[in-house]
Amino acid sequence: MPTPLIEPDPTRSRVYLDHAATTPLLPEALAAFTDAAARVGNAASLHGSGRAARALVEDSRERIAAAFDAHPSEVVFTSGGTESDNIAITGVYAARTAADPLARGVVTSTIEHHAVLEPVEVLRTRGAEVRLVAPEGTGIVDAAAVTAAVADLEQAGVGVALVSLMWANNEIGTIQPVAAVATALRERGIVIHSDAVQAGGPCPISFRESGVDLMSLSTHKLGGPMGIGVLLAARDVALEPIVQGGGHERGLRSGTLPVASIAGFAAAVEAVTRDRAAESSRLVRLRDALIEGALGLDLGIIVGGAWTPGSAHDRLPGNVHLIVPGCEPDSLMFLLDTAGIEASTGSACQAGVPGRSHVLDALGLDLDGPVGVARLTLGHSSGPADVEAALAALASCIPQARAAAAVGAGT
Template sequence: MNTSPVYLDHAATTDINRAALAALTEQMTRTGNPSSLHGAGRRANRVVDEARGQIARAAGAHPSEVIFTSGGTESDNLAIKGLFWSRRAANPDARLILLAGIEHHAVLDTAEWLQAQEGAELLWMPVDADGVLDLAAATALIDDHHERIALVTLMWANNEVGSVQPVAALAEYAAGYGIPLHTDAVQAFTSVPTDFAASKAATMAISAHKIGGPVGIGALLVRRDVVLTPTQHGGGHERKLRSGTLNAALAAGFGVAAEAAAAVRQNEYERLCALRDRVIDAVAELIPEAVLNGPADREHTGQRLPGNLHYTFPECEGDSLLFVLDMLGICSSTGSACTAGVPQPSHVLVAMGRDARTARSVQRFTLGHTSDERDVEKLLEALPEAYGRAKKAGMAADESSIHTAGTGFTR
């Protein structure tokens, strides 16, 4: 009897693509620093260049715009700090960072660090009840404060509730004032169309292990006319933006994964949407009080990530539900994490207008390239029992002891 757990946390990380694994392992047996001038170095450099081209094609970018990093977090740090420092150097009054409360902590914490250490000021853009940016309000903020805005940052798709954001519209509007926009596209890349050139974004963060590539490598796409101040220094690699010896093996795996995921993107989008809709329909019958967070997107118009399901399950701790599901063989994720014994609400749901108690009673299920009907059926079989047990356990603390910081939510 197969007792393997059902993995429904593909937004956190997903299985490596077999072709990507083959490319990775092949290159790991070969020696050569891509910066060396001898034959082994030139061979490694060709591997990196090929991967750079594969990623660029998948992302709608020029190969020279692909700057390799260690992953999405480093890419966000390089973009936000680099843009802020370069813009402030050109105009000391440009200290405002325009952002929304739904951003991943790689963006939020970087912006807050700049606020605490570098004199940045944060200007918050509102989102609606589905976690989608209020574009009219955002553009009004740009109109009112454009002379002091250093940069705008808006994730392409939210990692918790799956809402896809109007990145291109906001980037184009900001560009009218000469303001650069950074977008964290870690969740969106190869799941929904993410054409870097067409988006008008200045920078875009992506990561390999979210799309079937290896852990430990990502990229920041940097438009060729954009000036960034580096966050680390050394040999001047990657257009002098990110010094450090390039890992040809990881790059090869990333490139193959990007090419493979891009090739099947539309078919995979429809397949995952169908599985997602199957869960939505069934949960509505099995647990009527459960609330789907984010756009439903039943017409598959790209308003929501295809494999994302994020629910509020009233009157139970998200952590409790996660642990019961885990015991029943279902791997999921929660918008809350326990810090010193105190459950924390999802900062994304708080930004969407939910109260702290509701924002603790959530669960995220994310489908990926290995997900199938059997996974969905096992989830639906386990979920009513898990919810019943978690609800019986109740809420761990009343709202007076709850803080909104530090959700600990994985991408």
Template sequence: MTEPGTVYLDHAATTPMLPVAVEVMTAHLQGVGNASSLHASGRRARRVVEESRETIARAIGCRPGEVVFTSGGTEADNLALKGIYWSRHDADPRRRRILSTAVEHHAVLDPLAWLAEHEAAEVELLPVDERGRLRVDALRESIERDPGSVALISVMWANNEVGTLQPVTEVVELAAAYEIPVHTDAVQAVGAVPVDFAASGVDALTLTGHKLGGPYGVGALVVRRELDVTPLGHGGGQERDVRSGTLDTPGIAGFAAAVEAAVKAQPEHAERMQALRDDLVRRILEVVPGSHVHGPQLDRAATDRLPGNAHIGFPGCEGDSLLMLLDARGIECSTGSACSAGVPQPSHVLLAMGCDAEQARHSLRFSFGHTSTAADVDAVVEAIVPVVERARAARR
């Protein structure tokens, strides 16, 4: 729960747990048993894990054996990128290239940088258009230049900053012609838009609990059984010998309950989030001169953008200043930029979309979730004008 009186609009960073997930996880915290043990307590824990695996599989359209539990999205992305690259490269040393986009989350970009530095991988970050959408023509050209050298492709399902939905279907169609595996980070997508693993045709998919109403510290890599993945760590051989380690039975149970609930409620949830988001954007653009939307515009947002994402630029301001001024009023949101030694850095996503450095620092992301209300929108609209005026005055 957030503090009383706080307007929490940072659900893309993390969202409060759903009551059903809290209830299920709490019940299992009182139990005991290692899911790898053979005695009765261990078998009970194993049953919880496997039933949770089946629940997640039904919700996202995969086989239960394809769900590999991890500590969250970052570990799942690392396992996919490194594990698939190592397996593919070992099978054919020509496969050195990894194709991805310039707007990926750092949970993808940083492992790719590590593979380039330490494993001689050739990483190509493909361009996006002004909406933040992968240029499919660039992907096609890159593949066709030397398809036999491509180890894998990784393209996120939905962007965490500006909410752009990526052309996953087109990516899979291009890759399938050359039998290149495709990984997608779907952390922001599951529960927000329809996600079906089997129907999508991807080979590996990342999701995590705390983005959809589940607990922190638990997630999964959904990966086809036929695809070899070299493990990152070694130990007890759990999770198909791909991810060793004692399984977090209560966390997995809460995670599964959240996935099931979020996917079941997705159509109604998306409609409500989109209505709140559209109202916020419309009203801010009306009262703040020069403000503008980054990413897909509202007339395309129903199909091109996450329903709960509003990414708005405020020229003449620093995003960090806006964030702190709103925080002082009890309104919590985020910027897309990073901060290094106290100096705001421009968002790599906005830079890739064609913004200059100043434009890439003047934005705020408001992201809605299951606890969001119309009163939250009213509070932001009431506060935004004096906050922007103060932020602009500070730069004069």
């Protein structure tokens, strides 16, 4: 029985706990964006306005590179994380198989974002040999399991074109052993990609020291404008473009550069880098208070993924993922929304269609019946009052959602 859509009460204050979907613009990013947007100039034009736009783009490129310990020439601007993932996966596979038709192997995990999993599945239809590595029950992929999948392909006579492992999961917030995988595979000459969209803000990342060849980033996850992202691409990695045009961005991503958005990206990432240590500690305290408070409601809530109180080493500092047996996920979300809590069940990049999460399935939990999920993610606009409001809403909404599920099941 579908849950009717109930419009939120407009008189009730809203609590935004969906920073993993998008984070409110930081003041520095908004100021940089609006200042640049007031100017005219295509960064590819040769006149004065065009040269000024190009200078702003290149200054921003240098600042973004510095924030992630990369060379400016390794910064390729895209429309966001999804496009960056697609360029990395499809582009590497095309280049590698063109050079060596036997290099058809692709290894990734079962908990990747759909922006990775779906391009990989398309490659499978084109002849790729794909190995999907499941995480442990903690939601962390074992580096040894990734190297074993690579060895399995090689023993079958298949060269491995690409390994892709996300830096941090977008639903359960678990941080993956990307550097360990890169170290283990360094001598094999395999291209390694990491979707670091969720990690770019809260995690200190050195592209140079990570060992990966390609890394996807998106600014709206860290307080910058929507519609702009980056693919960090080592200069020695062969990539085929997926869009043909004017040859912009090392020939990898043709199209007019959105100068104002790029300026906003640079301002946001500098602000995040400056405040990261203090902000991470603050968010860990809020995260732990929310998780501990939810468990203290005695409603049978399960924490999805690894969680070490007081630590941001195995889980993103602002990620709270609660598994709630006995209720439908859409029912719980609608009830929370009506109560003024803006959260989600998982990725916001699935066209707004609710349903069972592939990440939840990958955890291997033995749960019968309907299972609700609340992903409550904190960010720079979150505070203790938001935690208190969320706990009050959970205490009220979970019993209602379970009652609705029981009615729908005819029990």
